[in-house]
Amino acid sequence: MAIDQTGRFEQIAAQARAAADQRASRVPLRRIKEMARLAPGAREARQVLRAPGCTVSVIAEVKRSTATFADLSGCGAPGVLARFYAAGGAACVSVVTGPRGAHGSLEDLDDVRAAVEVPVLANDLVVTPYQVHEARAHGADLLMLDARLEPLVLQGLIDRVHSLGMCAVVKVRTRREALTTIESGGRIVAISARDPDTLAVDRARFEQVAEVLPAEVIRIVAGGVRGPHDVMDFARCGADVVLVGEAVIRSTDPQQFVAELVAAGAHPSLLHATHREAP
DSSP: HHHHHHHHHHHHHHHHHHHHHHHHSSSSSHHHHHHHHOOOOOOOOOHHTTTTTSSEEEEEEEEEEEEEEEGGGGOOOOOHHHHHHHHTTEEEEEOOOOOOTTOOOHHHHHHHHHSSSSSSESSOOOOOHHHHHHHHTTSSEEEEEETSOOHHHHHHHHHHHHHHHHHHEEEEEHHHHHHHHHHHTTOEEEOBBBBBBTOOHHHHHHHHHTTTSSSSSEEEESSSSOOOHHHHHHHTTSSSSSEEOHHHHSSSHHHHHHHHHHHHTTTTGGTTTOOOOOO
């Protein structure tokens, strides 16, 4: 039920806030801001995600567990996987940094940042400004936010992400969340293609949400991409980017798997399928 989903999100958000407060007690906000200021500038991501000659680009994700597979920690060090992804042509590498259930960490972000030159997306449940500065201090170029936050909180976090030179990526599940994100200043939207209760992939869900977004907004498919055919199908539904996690980690050859996704995203048959107007 919707109430259960809302209550669960609020509980997880409270846990994320408590964890951030605990880290802030060890490394104060003043120090984190200074670390962020001294870090190398954020890499340009929007142009990378909408590169010429490619209808759909690929963000490959490093994660240690997923909703359908409990433990991926034996699949390789985050930096090693990230290098495979970049060599396969991934436009960006996403790193799940949230410890709750995902077993991620900022150390994984550090490892990936040191391993690749492509932009890096930090993927966690961000609920406080401290986490924004923290992500920048550890080298993030993009930061995932969640549209279920209160609109004023979401807008404040988006503004802060952008003020630090990063790109905010806002995850949405409904048309209402997508419209709230646009009103809050979001310009990169990650649309979940999974049913929140059953985890089943519903391509129609992505298409329904994507159709309310302005053409200049970058549309990311989050979840449900199992291979090249899915990339092409989502491209025809209006996707600019696919974010792939479990499928690439569990593949026998991550570099080749990413390369196949990238090739599918640049397939000539998609040149007229994109929702964007030609430049």
